[in-house]
Amino acid sequence: MAWLEKRDGTWFIAYRDQQGKTNRLRASTDKLVAKGRLADFEKAQARGEDYSDPFKDPRGRPITEHVKDYMADLRALGRDGMYICNVEKRLNRLIDACGWKVAGDIIADSFCAWREKPVKQKSAQSEDRTIGPVTMNQHLEAVRAFCRWCVKRKRIASNPIADVVKMDESQDVRRAQRALTVEQIADLLAVVPEQYQMVYRFMLTTGLRRQEVVDLQWGDVHLDATTPYLQLRAKATKSRRADGLPLRSDIAQELRDMRADAGDGAKVFVAVPSIDQHKAFLEKAGIPFEDEEGRRADIHALRHTYGTLLSQAGVSPRMAMELMRHTDMRLTMTVYTDPRIFDLAGAVEKLSLPPVEQTNVAVATGTDGGQVQQSATGEQGANRVATATFDRQLVASNGNRDAAPDVPVRPDNGGDWQQKNPIGRDGGKAGDLGFEPRQTDPESVVLPLHQSPNTFTPL
DSSP states (O other): OEEEEEETTEEEEEEEOTTSOEEEEEEESSHHHHHHHHHHHHHHHHTTOOOOOTTHHHHHSBHHHHHHHHHHHHHHTTOOHHHHHHHHHHHHHHHHHHTOOBGGGOOHHHHHHHHTSOOBOTTOOSTTOBOOHHHHHHHHHHHHHHHHHHHHTTSSSSOTTTTOOOOOOTTOOSSOBOOOOHHHHHHHHHHSOHHHHHHHHHHHHHOOOHHHHHHOBGGGEEOSSSSOEEEOOGGGSTTOOOOEEEOOHHHHHHHHHHHTTOOTTSBSOSOOOOHHHHHHHHHHHTOOSBOTTOOBOOTTHHHHHHHHHHHHTTOOHHHHHHHHTOSOHHIIIIISOOGGGSOHHHHHHTOOOOOOOOOSEEEEOSSSSOEEEEOTTSHHHHHHHHHHHHHHHHHHHHTOGGGSOSOOOOTTOOSOTTTSOOOBTTBOOGGGGSOOOOOOOGGGOOOOOEEETTEEOOO
16 A cells, blocks of 8 residues: 655655555646556556656756756757856856755745846846846746756656746836937937948848947958848857848948958957947937936937837838847837837827718717708718717827827737737738737838938938
8 A cells, every 4th residue: 555645845655565654656746647656556556567767767866967068058059158057157146045956846836936036146237236127027937947858868757847937027127228319310420420320230231239330340241242131150140140231231331441451250240339338429419317216317218219210111010020030029119119219199190091071961069169061861960960079189189299098109000919910920811909000111211321421311
């Protein structure tokens, strides 16, 4: 006869041998897994066989040895060195903080108890130097992937972290950026030294991150193609993908003039401004680095500006997502598109409504003493009167944002996300988000690009 016993959060298979002595075998921290082991044990007893625990040897090894094997496997698979370093650092932090000695010690409760407490970190961007939901989720993904690897290698029976839910990251923006307006772009470019002019125009028309611009080589730039484009190297991008991006014709021509006889391995931009230099340029242009809401106009804000300019130019969300090199439409439309600088009132003015029908019966509106025409059908005519009054109120309120209802208006405001699926890289309906502007070629994005070193043409 055998049964399960729980001790210190771990389930054991208890049984009596022929001498009546009670023996115990470690089963699992998961009760369902332990029940499966008990069933296997009872079948082995019924057949008169010895129960062989397939996880006995790996379970007794220190968890740090499993981590070393996991890191070696990641290197053999060609994973990025920085990625491996970060995963190892996160796993070792969890091992120390949660008190895990062997792989079987990993349980969801100990991990959740760790993340419920404020965790200090020198590089944390919060005021109290505690890590937030984004970093917590990175630790969760690290240990979850490690446990999946252990299951595949038969070192544990199941993944104890599989059902742990990620924390909400939407309200944890540590460094919020804002997009620059076209006027601010013109003011900024007017004070940027000539040696950095091309860098700024390049970033505003490609959306590349600063480090990606620093790492860009002439071999990544294809200027002789029918449509000039960038073919980024996977190891030189944040997402580690070899993405391609089209180049504006004027930017492509400037790059041709810049290259001269530079080799493919040479850097495209010898000097890229630092954040301190960028701050100095903003100050000289009269643009605050932080606005009243704490949103920054740092170098990465140029990428936000690029995304917003695409939307302003009427580029479809699906196309903008590709140009931004995102895999989630929500990131493109909610984070990298700033609706605060949209001309929302002007957009409403462009709505096409059918004209009010002219009929025979005059009815006073009760507002300015004027009359509108009502049809002889009674109810239909009354509806047209209400529509006409609403149309006038709508048009009147469009010119004054204070007169509009206090409802946030966003280009990504497409309704219930549970019913309207976001779009990934595999395509889908671009209209699912409720925001489908006209299709426009990226060449139509208008920027205040220079005509001469100090002459600009803002919108």
